[in-house]
């Protein structure tokens with residue numbers, strides 16, 4: 001499968017590193033020298049956002065959440081995503097208050113789906129910190145990591161397969177109507193991370209002595 005990634009930061013590199021053996025992957029960014037450097041590190045191709053969107057059967061939105069819609073515009077707008085599976089990995093979370101920045105009760109994922117009516121959209125990979133996605137082995141405390149995701153019916157199988165391909169176990173919560181809950185749960189995970197918790201203990205609560213922070 002061909003996977004275009006809008007973004008060439010930590011998450012883009014970590015996921016590309018996982019997928020590059022089984023798939024063709026292209027990273028993209030606004031600064032092409034920086035993008036090439038990132039892509040070379042993980043053995044992926046590089047290009048502009050428009051090139052990555054054109055390249056991918058699957059397009060991963062991996063800018064910061066504030067840049068998601070400018071990234072979509074850089075890629076060529078809705079037409080560039082028509083017929084493709086789009087994976088939203090972004091956490092619209094205010095890192096001072098640790099609450100979602102979505103104020104209308106609808107998720108970023110649903111807003112992306114509204115903006116890309118010809119695409120098949122889902123949300124995945126948002127619940128663990130980048131250090132986890134960089135791990136070679138997705139098994140923790142003897143258990144395979146479970147990755148929660150939401151998706152419309154056209155995206156569900158592809159996203160499930162790509163989660164398996166990173167070495168984790170996919171678990172679909174349902175349609176993107178549940179993406180708001182995933183984003184809100186990520187706010188809690190991020191609060192623990194900012195409080196100094198080990199990234200590899202939070203996402204599936206395997207460390208028995210993790211306590212809520214005030």
Ligand SMILES: NC(=O)c1ccc[n+]([C@@H]2O[C@H](COP(=O)([O-])OP(=O)(O)OC[C@H]3O[C@@H](n4cnc5c(N)ncnc54)[C@H](OP(=O)(O)O)[C@@H]3O)[C@@H](O)[C@H]2O)c1
Nearest residue numbers: 007008009010011029030031063064065071090091129130
């Ligand atoms: N970091 C984590 O632990 C983690 C975990 C789960 C989910 N997430 C989510 O994943 C997303 C990415 O996080 P990250 O840590 O990978 O961010 P990051 O390291 O800051 O990378 C963001 C990338 O987006 C690119 N970019 C920004 N605007 C763009 C545009 N208009 N067109 C093309 N590329 C653009 C940037 O490159 P240029 O500046 O060259 O354009 C940069 O390579 C965030 O929304 C975050 O909520 C992060």
